[in-house]
Amino acid sequence: xxxxxxxxxxxxxxxxxxxxxxIDLSKELKQAxxxxxxxxxxxxxxxxxxxxxxxxxxxxxxxxxxxxxxETYGIDSESFSLSELKKHLNSEDQRVIEKAxxxxxxxxKTLDEINASNHMLIQSRLDWIDLSMKVLGQSKQKNYTKDxxxxxxxxxxxxxx
Numbered sequence: 001x002x003x004x005x006x007x008x009x010x011x012x013x014x015x016x017x018x019x020x021x022x023i024d025l026s027k028e029l030k031q032a033x034x035x036x037x038x039x040x041x042x043x044x045x046x047x048x049x050x051x052x053x054x055x056x057x058x059x060x061x062x063x064x065x066x067x068x069x070x071e072t073y074g075i076d077s078e079s080f081s082l083s084e085l086k087k088h089l090n091s092e093d094q095r096v097i098e099k100a101x102x103x104x105x106x107x108x109k110t111l112d113e114i115n116a117s118n119h120m121l122i123q124s125r126l127d128w129i130d131l132s133m134k135v136l137g138q139s140k141q142k143n144y145t146k147d148x149x150x151x152x153x154x155x156x157x158x159x160x161x
Contacts, residue, residue, distance in 0.1 A: 001093045004069050005085075011062045012100040018055045019107035022048065026114040033121055 001009075025048055032040035070080050073088045082101050086094045 015058050016104045
């Protein structure tokens with residue numbers, strides 16, 4: 001296996017590790033949303049952002065390396081893919097690339113499923129909040145007092161008591 005292909009496999013494995021960290025993070029985020037723990041959600045979103053930045057750096061390296069590999073193996077840039085690269089490699093190298101590719105695809109699908117579930121959960125929470133605010137009369141225009149408190153807030157508290 002050439003150094004370029006080894007480096008490509010290493011980048012793909014690193015990207016998979018980042019995806020797995022994002023999967024764990026998304027699971028924690030789901031629980032934090034369920035628990036209405038806003039501080040935890042905020043912290044997890046910041047960690048997620050940092051991991052996404054790290055993934056982006058790896059992706060840029062992968063793209064640069066892909067161009068070099070294209071030149072090395074004489075593969076047309078429009079038809080370059082891991083499947084095309086595997087055609088130029090021996091069977092052992094093909095298996096290594098295939099495993100890295102399969103692992104990455106599996107992680108991407110898993111993360112996508114968790115994120116879709118989180119999206120639905122967050123959307124249902126937002127819908128519930130919206131409905132609650134409408135029921136409590138918050139959808140009306142607010143009038144603020146001198147101390148910047150909403151007169152509507154004071155009215156709601158008075159109605160509840």
